Amino acid sequence: MKKILLLCATHRDKRELYASWSKGSFEIINGGGEGADEQLATFDPLSFIDKTFHEFSGQGIDGVLATDDYPGCIIASIIAKKLNLPAPEVEKILLCQHKYYSRIEQRKIVPEAVPNFELIDADSGQKQELEFPFFVKPVKSFFSVLAQKVEDAGELRRISRMARGHINDFVRPFNQLLGEFGNFELNANYLIAEELLEGKQVTVEGFVHRGKVTIMGVVDSVMFPGTICFKQFDYPSKLPKEVQTRMELVAEKVMRGIGFDNGIFNIEMIYEPEKDRVHIVEINPRMASQFADLFEKVDGVNTYQIQVALSLGEEPHFERGKGRCKFAGSFVFRRFKDAMVEKAPGKEEIKRVHTQFPDARVEIFGTPGKRLSEDLQDGKSYRYRLVNLGGNGQKELINKYERCKEILKFEFGE
Numbered sequence: 001m002k003k004i005l006l007l008c009a010t011h012r013d014k015r016e017l018y019a020s021w022s023k024g025s026f027e028i029i030n031g032g033g034e035g036a037d038e039q040l041a042t043f044d045p046l047s048f049i050d051k052t053f054h055e056f057s058g059q060g061i062d063g064v065l066a067t068d069d070y071p072g073c074i075i076a077s078i079i080a081k082k083l084n085l086p087a088p089e090v091e092k093i094l095l096c097q098h099k100y101y102s103r104i105e106q107r108k109i110v111p112e113a114v115p116n117f118e119l120i121d122a123d124s125g126q127k128q129e130l131e132f133p134f135f136v137k138p139v140k141s142f143f144s145v146l147a148q149k150v151e152d153a154g155e156l157r158r159i160s161r162m163a164r165g166h167i168n169d170f171v172r173p174f175n176q177l178l179g180e181f182g183n184f185e186l187n188a189n190y191l192i193a194e195e196l197l198e199g200k201q202v203t204v205e206g207f208v209h210r211g212k213v214t215i216m217g218v219v220d221s222v223m224f225p226g227t228i229c230f231k232q233f234d235y236p237s238k239l240p241k242e243v244q245t246r247m248e249l250v251a252e253k254v255m256r257g258i259g260f261d262n263g264i265f266n267i268e269m270i271y272e273p274e275k276d277r278v279h280i281v282e283i284n285p286r287m288a289s290q291f292a293d294l295f296e297k298v299d300g301v302n303t304y305q306i307q308v309a310l311s312l313g314e315e316p317h318f319e320r321g322k323g324r325c326k327f328a329g330s331f332v333f334r335r336f337k338d339a340m341v342e343k344a345p346g347k348e349e350i351k352r353v354h355t356q357f358p359d360a361r362v363e364i365f366g367t368p369g370k371r372l373s374e375d376l377q378d379g380k381s382y383r384y385r386l387v388n389l390g391g392n393g394q395k396e397l398i399n400k401y402e403r404c405k406e407i408l409k410f411e412f413g414e
Contacts, residue, residue, distance in 0.1 A: 001024070001025075001026060001027050002025075002026045002027070002062040002063065002312060003026070003027050003029050003059070003060055003061050003062050003063075004026050004027070004028055004029065004061075004062065004063045004064070004065050004308065004311055004312070005029050005031045005056055005061045005063070005064045005065065005079070006028050006029065006030055006031060006065050006066070007031045007032070007033045007052070007064065007065070007066040007068075007072055007075055007076050007079065008033035008034060008036050008037065008066050008068040008071065008072030008075065008076075009030060009033075009034045009068075010067060010068055010072075010289065011363070012067070012289040012290070012292065013065075013067055013289070013304075015361070016289075016292055016293070016302060016304040017304055017308075019302070019304075025308075026062075026063075026308065026312075029056070029059075029061065031052055031055075031056060031064075031079075032048075032052065033048060033052075033066075033068075033071075033072065033075065036048070036068075036071055036072070037068055037069070037070060037071065037072070037142075038376065040071070040169060040170050040172070040173050041168075041169040041170075041172070043071070043173055044173070044176075045071050045074075045075060045173045045176055045177055046176055046177075046180060048075065049075055049078055049079060049082075052075075052079055053079055053082045053083070056079075056083070057082075057083065061083055061085065062085070062312055063080070063085055063086070063308070063311030063312040063313070064076045064079050064080035064083065064085055064087060064311060065307060065308065065311045066286075067286060067287050067289045067304075067307065068286075069097075069142060069284065069286055070097065070140075070142060070174065071173055071174070071177070073093060073263075073285065073286040074090060074093050074094065074097070074174075074177055074181075077089070077090040077093050077263075078090050078177075078181060080311075085311075085313070086262045086310065086311065086312070086313040087262055087263065087311070088260055088261060088262055088263035088285060089259070089260075089261070090177075090181045090182075091181065091182055091183065092258055092259055092260045092261075092285065093263075093285045094177065094178055094181065094182045094184070095182075095184075095258065096258070096260070096265075096283045096284065096285040097140060097174070097285065098139060098140060098178070098182075098184065098188055099137065099138075099139045099140065099141075099192050099282060100117075100119050100139050100186065100190060100192050101184055101186075102282070102283055103117050103192065103194075105257070105258055106254055106280055106283070108257070109253060109254050109257035109258070110250050110253055110254050110257075110280070112277075113250045113254075113269075113278055113279055113280050114279070114280060115194050115195035115196075115197055115279055116130060116194070116195040117130070117192055117193060117194040117195065118130050118192070118193050119139075119186075119190050119191075119192060119193075120136065120156070120160065120190060120191035120192065120193050121160075121190060121191075122138075122160050122163045122164055122167060122189060122190055122191055123160070123164070124160070125153075125156050125157040125159070125160030125161070126153075126156075127153070127156060127193055130193050130194075130195065132150065132151055132152055132153075133149055133150060133151045133152075133196060134149070134150060134193045134194060134195060134196055135147070135148070135149055135150070135193070135194045135195075135196055135197070136148065136149075136150045136156065136159055136191050136192070136193045136194070137191065137192060137194075138163055138166055138167070138170075138171070138188075138190075138191055138192075139171075139188045139189075139190045139191065139192050140170070140171050140174050140188035141166070141170070142170075143376065143377075143378045144228060144229075144378045144379075144380070145166065145170075145378060145379055146159060146162060146163055146166060146191075146379070147228070148228075148380075149196065150193070156193075159191070160191060163191055167188070167189050171187075171188045171189060174188050175187045175188055175189070197270045197272070197279050197281065198270070198272060199270045199271050199272035199273060199274075199277075199279075200220070200239060200270065200271045200273070201220075201221040201223070201268065201269070201270050201281065202218050202219060202220050202221055202237055202239065202247065202268070202269055202270075202271070203218070203219045203221060203233070203266050203267065203268050203269075203288060203291070204217075204218050204247050204248060204250075204251045204266065204267045204269055205217060205218075205219065205264070205265070205266040205267075205287070205288055205291065205295075205303070206248075206251060206252070206255070206264070206265060206266075207263065207264045207265065207306055207310060207316060207318075208255060208256075208260055208261045208262065208263060208265070209261075209262060209310060209315050209316060210261065210262070210315075211256070211261055213251075213252040213255055213256055214316075214318060215248040215251060215252060216295060216299070216303070216306075216318055216320075217235060217236055217237070217295065217298075217299070217320065218235075218236065218237035218239065218244045218247060218248070219233050219234065219235045219236075219237060219288075219291055219294065220233065220234040220235070220237045220238055220239070221233055221268075222234065224334065224336075224381070227336075227380065227381070228380070229334060229336075229378065229380055229381045230332050231331075231332060231334075232329055232330060232331045232332060233290070233291065233294070233329065233330040233332075234327070234328075234329050235291065235294040235295070235298055235327070235328045235329070236298060236327070239271060243271050243278070246278050247269050247271070247278055250267075250269070250278055250280065251265075251267050251269075254267070254280070254283070255267075255283075258283075260285060262310055262313075263285060263286070263310060264286060264287040264303065264306060264307055264310065265283065265284065265285050265286070266284045266286070266287065266288040266291075267280060267281075267282070267283050267284070268280070268281035268282050268284070269281060287303050287304075287306070287307055288303070289303070289304075290330055290386075290388075291303065291330065292304050293328070293359070293361050293388055294328040294329070294330060294388060294390075295323075295328075296323060296359075297323050297324065297325040297328040297359060297390030298320075298321070298323045298325055298326065298327065298328050298390070299318065299319065299320050299321060299322055299323045300319070300322035300323040300324075301316075301317065301318050301319075301322070301323075306318060323390075324359075324390065325390035325391055325392055326391070326392045326393070327390065327391055327392070327393065327394060327397050328388065328389065328390040328391075328397075329388070329389055329390075329397055329401070330386065330387075330388045331386065331387045331388070331389070331401055331404075332383060332385075332386050333383070333384055333385035333386070333387075333405075334381040334382060334383050334384070335372065335381065335382045335384065335412070336380075336381050336382070337382070338371055338372055338373045338382055339371065339372055339382070339412035339413065339414065340369075340370070340371050340412065340413040340414065341366040341367055341368050341369070341370055341371070341372060341384070341410065341411075341412060342368060342411040342412060342413045343368060343409070343410060343411035344364055344366045344367065344368050344384075344410055345362075345364055345385075345407070345408040345409065345410070349407050349408055349409075350362050350364070350408070352407050353387075353404055353407050353408065356403065356407075357389060357400055357403075357404070359389075359390055360387060360388060360389055360400075360404070361386075361387070361388035362385075362386070362387055362404075362408065363385070363386040363387075364384070364385055364408070365383055365384050365385065365386070366384040366385070366410060372384055372412075384410060385408060385410065387401065387404045387408070389401060389404070
């Protein structure tokens with residue numbers, strides 16, 4: 001049985017990698033790093049890499065896997081290469097995760113899909129050429145933290161001041177990895193300003209195996225009105241097929257041009273119907289773990305199966321439309337005001353959901369006796385529940401969603 005070294009394990013890794021499809025196929029070896037993404041102020045990636053390599057060198061590891069955006073997938077790539085195992089090149093992962101250098105490379109390969117952008121020094125908070133209003137975000141971030149529309153110079157200076165603490169804590173390990181394994185002139189102590197994009201947002205997910213790019217599908221992103229906070233994700237996309245094809249061609253061209261190989265990627269894009277334009281929002285050099293079972297429901301293949309195959313150097317098998325459902329959705333429950341969680345669903349309620357809908361995925365984030373803000377949040381809203389469901393019609397999917405809301409009840413106080 002082949003051994004896979006799992007690094008920086010997430011709750012989804014533990015749920016999906018031990019599902020029925022994986023039994024008897026491989027052995028998971030926990031390599032540590034769990035929770036590193038929440039301890040970045042003290043996490044030393046270079047020491048972790050050195051320790052992990054020496055611990056597992058010569059142990060017969062056949063593949064290295066991490067789905068965690070940062071630092072997991074970067075570290076997994078480095079350790080895999082040290083063990084002479086398949087993985088994307090770490091420089092390609094660092095390139096994609098450094099939003100400024102990623103934009104520069106995108107502009108070389110698919111200029112028609114890249115908005116105007118410029119680098120902002122977080123210390124000065126001064127723009128150069130881009131006109132207000134524009135969208136600003138840290139060069140390295142996660143969960144849409146500090147990402148927002150900026151109307152004027154005062155607002156830009158305020159965001160820049162807030163970003164300095166983020167840079168000191170969150171970005172420090174990334175800069176260490178850039179310095180040791182990258183070949184970039186600039187570190188990640190910056191913001192990036194970008195031309196405003198409006199339209200229908202999606203995620204294009206795919207993988208590359210030995211240079212061959214395969215697009216798995218396009219997932220619609222539905223926002224809460226007037227926000228950039230995700231309300232739900234629908235698969236397959238409802239965009240016109242011609243638009244989806246254009247997006248898929250952009251994704252294939254940019255990933256091939258970057259030289260990304262032996263890994264899963266997901267690219268957030270926006271389609272502007274009025275201008276009939278497709279734009280890249282950002283490239284993520286990893287799987288979108290939240291969507292893993294959406295593909296399984298509709299296409300019959302869980303994205304984790306793709307990831308395992310790639311980690312072992314095997315060619316993944318993927319064919320669209322071979323699942324049990326025609327549609328799948330990931331529903332995100334949020335509040336826009338902080339609150340004390342007085343009551344949250346427990347194991348019994350989750351079991352009731354699984355009894356009625358066996359292929360559902362349920363994630364509960366709120367804890368009784370704690371405020372929603374005590375959990376990891378995006379700074380704009382408070383997520384407390386997530387449910388993934390499948391169905392053969394939109395009405396069926398919505399009915400299941402409403403039933404889950406009834407079962408998985410929360411009570412909030414001030």
